[in-house]
Amino acid sequence: MNTGTDILLVEDSINDAELTIRALKRKNVCNKIHHVLDGEEALDFIFSRGAYTEQPFPASLKLILLDIKLPKIDGLEVLKVLKAHDKTKLIPVVMLTSSNQEPDIAESYKSGANSYIVKPVAFDKFVEAVVDVGMYWVIRNQPTQ
Amino acid sequence: MKSSLQEGENDGRLIYRLLADNSNDLISRHTITGECSYVSPRCFHLLGYRPEEMVGKMPCDLVHPDDLPSLKTKFDIAHQNEGYTTFVYRIRRKDHEFIWFKTLNKVIRDAKTHEIKEILCVSKDISKNKKYETDIIESEARFRRAFEFAPIGMALVDIQGRLIRVNRSLCKMLSANKDELIEEMLYNFVHPEEGHLSFAAIQQHIEQSEQKHYQTELRLLTQKQGVVSAILSMSLVKNRENAPLHYICHLQNITKRKQTEEALLNSERLYRAIVQTETELVCRFTTDGQLTFVNDAYCHYFKKTCDELVGTTLLPPIPEEDRNKIEKAVKSITPENEIVNLDFRIVLNQEIHWHNWSFCGIFDQNSGQLMSYQAVGRDITRNKRNEQQLIKKTQELETANKEMESFSYSVSHDLRAPLRSIDGFSKILAEDYAEVLDEEGKRLLGIISDNSKQMAELIDDLLAFSRVSRKEVEKNTFDMSELVKEIIHDFTRLGEHTESQITVYPLNHIKSDMAMLKQLWINLISNALKFSKNSCPPTIEIGQKYINGTCTYYIKDNGVGFDMRYAHKVFGVFQRLHRKEEFAGTGVGLAIVHRIVTKNKGKIWVESVPNEGTQFYFTLPPESIVKQV
Structure with missing residues (x-):
């Protein structure tokens, strides 16, 4: 099921997730998006644990959109795990969050985040931001083989 | 008879000769030209010449050249009269030393012809007396000098108390010259409060004392120097007949010493008072x-x-x-x-x-x-207790601050997300169901979208405001002119506000929180740009001037201004003086400006005239100025 997933969206807000997915699909950036609701599920998905035990490692993953404030395991912890793991440390991780708090931003970059995007409140700007990120990391960016 | 007369004459001569030969004075006889015909043996003792060496000599040759002219004049006069004449002069001894001689001179004339027969002289060595005389003159001169140049004030005062003579120090002490002082009553210079010490009283003291001397401390009153403290000592001088002649009076200026003593006493008193109280x-x-x-x-x-x-x-x-x-x-x-x-x-x-x-x-x-x-x-028990309480309070405050921070975080994160959804889904509704919705439905969706945006702005501004409040002041040195120019560049970079005429006069280099000051100027400039956008042309002036000695920074626009009755509201949070439809904004920008100025220990105020413009002024502490322009 996860084979062929391009983007993993880690977002606890169903509404935000819907708006994000809709924007990426409408603008033809990407159709293969998998949405998980918390940090634990994100790590399960990537490392084939829990509900995803049967699934293999999602090798096609081109981008992880990661919120910070998440239930169970928060975004910064997920980021640290991913960047500490050989298998996952090269997957681009973009923090897509409502927080514009300086400590969060600094901590993210220190932990190896590739970008940090504050979700604009206005829908038009939000769509623009999500599309820009998707275009860059999924279409433009040349990952290592 | 004749022989007996001659014998008698001879006897007389013998007696005279005997007297002359044994006299302590030098007795000599001279011819009319002055040549010695007889010199008594005393000559050897007085002049070192034996009598026979002198006989036939002119004594004038031995007289001191300085005394010779006057001696000759006197001698010539002496020849005209009959009596005795006295001369005082110096004469050279055989050993070349001069001694003073006083000579009694008698001219002997012929009884009949009245012609001068010879001259008789009796000379005395008066060198010793002469020396006393010079000593007295010299000592008198020394006394005069000592009197005149004495470092303390000196005066001779007559029996009535009038000044007869005064020296320089006294003139200086009384700030008057000699002429002004002579004949003045000494007591005219004594401080009125020293009235108990009248001149009569002093005279009495002197009279009663064994040494005929009196000494006291008193104050003088002088025109130029005011009160002068002095030690007065007076001694009575009497003449040979033991009658009072005058007083010798010494006045020593002790004003400085008195002042020092007083200062010392005061400081001692003060020290005691401090220590005791x-x-x-x-x-x-x-x-x-x-x-x-x-x-x-x-x-x-x-x-x-x-x-x-x-x-x-x-x-x-x-x-x-x-x-x-x-x-x-x-x-x-x-x-x-x-x-x-x-x-x-x-x-x-x-x-x-x-x-x-x-x-x-x-x-x-x-x-x-x-x-x-x-x-x-x-x-310090109480302080210690307070200290502990303070530590507790500080901890509480820190906790409260942390809570506040986490609250801000929630506000920023949790309140934004639903707003995005409101905005997003109303947009989707408008897009996906455009055909189903009538105009009123679309208008209502628009209102939902506008309000969500506005609320987002309010949240952002409120967060910015609380961040400024929490942030600690960090000091760095920077050129405020450069800072302001950069901000203006950022405002106009994207081709906006190009019609605005902005003038920036030189501003100080200051040491303050640069990030805060930047925020302050951004808010003030954007405020000025916003409210002057409808003026023709919008004009903004930024500069500094000294008001009551304090460097005051200002920004002046020619915008819509406001009624000064509402000036107190300008810096309040969410306070707006214009309708939203006219000028956008949440009313937090100037509240942030106010908070920044207060945090940097400055003052801010505003002056405005409706439809003419607004001028904001703010100050920073004087120590913030690093380099003035």
Whole structure:
């Protein structure tokens, strides 16, 4: 099921997730998006644990959109795990969050985040931001083989 | 008969010769030209010449050249009359030394012809008298000089108390010249408050004293120098007949000494007053720990009298740990490091009292040896308690701040997400169901979208405001002109506000929080741009000027302005003086400006005239100025 997933969206807000997915699909950036609701599920998905035990490692993953404030395991912890793991440390991780708090931003970059995007409140700007990120990391960016 | 007459004459001559030969004076006979015909043997004693050496000589050759002219004149006059004439002159001895001679001269004439027969002279050595005379003249001169140039004031005062002679020092002391002083009553210069010391009283004192002398301290009143303190001493001088002649009066100016004495006395008094009225406990003790002095506060605090304490080594109960600490600290005192300060505990009435004491070593100035200690202390139990309370409060405050931070975080994160959804889904509704919705439905969706945006702005501004409030001031040095120019560049970079005419006059280099100051100028400039956008052309001026000696920065626009009745609202949070439809904004920008100025210990105020423009002024502490322009 996860084979062929391009983007993993880690977002606890169903509404935000819907708006994000809709924007990426409408603008033809990407159709293969998998949405998980918390940090634990994100790590399960990537490392084939829990509900995803049967699934293999999602090798096609081109981008992880990661919120910070998440239930169970928060975004910064997920980021640290991913960047500490050989298998996952090269997957681009973009923090897509409502927080514009300086400590969060600094901590993210220190932990190896590739970008940090504050979700604009206005829908038009939000769509623009999500599309820009998707275009860059999924279409433009040349990952290592 | 004739022979008996001749014999009688011869006898007379013999007697005279005998008298002349044995006289103590030099007796000589001279011819009319002055040549010696007889010189008595005394000559050898007085002049060193034997009589036979002198006979036939002219004595004028031995007279001092300086005395010769006057001697000759006098001699010529003497020849005209009959009596005796006296000459005083110097004559050279055989050993070339001059001695003073006083010569009595008698011209002997022929009884019949009246012609001068010979001249008789009796000469005395008066050198000794002469020397006394010169000594007296010289000593008189010395006295005059001593009087005139004496460093203290001197005067001769007559019996009535009038000044007869005054010296320079006295003139200086009384700020008057000699002519002004002579004939003045000495008492005219005495301070009126010294009235009990009249001249008559002084005279009486002198009369009663054995030495005929009186000395007293008094104040003089002078025109230029005001009150002068002096020591007056007066002595009575009497003449040979023991009648009072005049007073010699000495006046020594002791004003400076008096002032110094007074200052010393005052400082001593002051020091005592400080030490005694001091609420701090003050004591001195010897190197063995024996108390030598305690002030009132010390006695009062320990409920003991001064006598009970001084001389004892009594120490209030101090916990051993603290006692060791004190001993160690006191031992560390050296002339280089003569003061130590420490806190320790004292047990009084079974209660622990915290004390703070400064111990100061007093060292001998010459030997550098430790003489004693002086200590000043106070009970700081209450402060300690307050301190602990303060620590507790600070901790509470820190907790509250953390809560506040986490609240801000929630606000920023949790309140935004639903807003995005409101905005997003109303947009989707408008897009995906455009055909189903009528115009009113679309308008209503628009209102939902506008309000969500507005709320988002409010949240952002509120967060910005709370961030400024929480942020600690960091100081860095920067050029404010450059900062303002950069901000203006950012505003106009994207081709906006190009119609605005912005002038920036030079501003100081300052040391302040650059990030805050940047925010301040951004808000003030954007405010000015916003409210002047409808003016033709929008004009903004930024500069600094001195108002009551304080450097004041200002920004002036020609915008819509406002009624000064509402000036107090300008800096309030969410306060707006214009309708939203006219000028956008949440009313937080100037509240942030106000908070920044206050945090940087400055002042801000505003002046405005409706439809003419607004001028904001703010100051920063004077020490923030690094370089003035």
